[in-house]
Amino acid sequence: MSEARKNKFEIEAAWMGFIGSLVPIFVSFIMGVSYLSILTNFPGTREEYNNYFGVDFGIDIVNWLTKALPLIYWSIFAVGVIGLVFSLYRTNMGIRLSGIILFLTSIISICCLVAALSILSAQQGEIERYIGKYNGGSEQDLFTYGIQIPHSLFWPAVGLSCLWLIGSFLMLSAAPMNEAKYRTRRMKILAKADTAERAGRPREAIDLYFYAGNISMKLREEDKASEYYAKSREIREVAIQAVLEAEEKRKREELAARRGRLEEQRREILMRADDAEEKEDWARAAVIYKEAASLSVDLGEKKLAAQFTAKSKELQKRAKKARKERKEPPPE
Secondary structure (H helix, E strand, O other): OOHHHHHHHHHHHHHHHHHHHHHHHHHHHHHHHHHHOOOOOOOOOHHHHHHHHOHHHHHHHHHHHHHHHHHHHHHHHHHHHHHHHHHHOHHHHOHHHHHHHHHHHHHHHHHHHHHHHHHHHHHHHHHHHHHHHHOOOOHHHHHHHOOOOOHHHHHHHHHHHHHHHHHHHHHHHOOOOOHHHHHHHHHHHHHHHHHHHHOOOHHHHHHHHHHHHHHHHHOOOHHHHHHHHHHHHHHHHHHHHHHHHHHHHHHHHHHHHHHHHHHHHHHHHHHHHHHHHHOOOHHHHHHHHHHHHHHHHHOOOHHHHHHHHHHHHHHHHHHHHHHHHHHOOOOO
16 A cells, blocks of 8 residues: 555544544533433432332432443543544554554444443333333323433434544554564565475475565565565476476386387287297288287387288288188199
8 A cells, every 4th residue: 555545544544533532522421411410300319210110120220320321421431532532643652553442442432322322222111111001101200200312412423433433444554564574574484485495395485485575565675576476486487397397207107118018018919920820820820910010000110010011911811822722622
């Protein structure tokens, strides 16, 4: 990512963090101050709750409203202040650290706002069910003891906290690269690549040199990146050549072994042919020489194959002549 783009993201993130944290601070402060006074005037005193709902149910409602909610509101206020400070003083605090803090504080803010809404809605529901069940749903009772849920304050705060969260991601993306960390990593990778190359593990060496090239590109060291990419290509080409040579050698060895088998087979055939000639079995000898000619073709010995073919034809003629002589009547 270019420096100009990083600077743009940093500024946008700072504004998002500033606006996103400022509104929750305002909302939490207003709601915190309002609900801290709940024991005296809103939406009913502890004594009024206890008298109306009974001690157990009344104390339960008051505890939620006077203990849990203020804690949540002041938590929102605290994380909002932290987010605001890190948005404004991101350079002094560190861009990466600021991004992490903005991320954590925005998540806490969203969770606390949703929790506050859930608590208020749950208590309001309990109060409405109680009044509806025991007092016929009196509107006056609902007005006196019901809880006002300030949706117009909460939901904008939640939305801006989400903006705050988005700003944290932009801030993290704008963080400067830790060059020392990348250089150390590249050094280790190059050592592994050299070891792999010496140990005859070309595939591993290719990947490691390519990875070192990628790190060099991140560090904007194009010359070194080109060097490592070239090294990776060189090892790949050598490895491919070695594979081709090994394959060619294997084929030669297979051909040599096959040639040996064919020559041995031809020797046996020629011995059988000689035996047939000695017995004047010209037809059988002709067939055997034809087989020898076929094997010679497989061995690439075309001249010898032609000789065996000619020999086979000659023997066929002899066999034909011998058959004619056997058919002639004996002399008187």
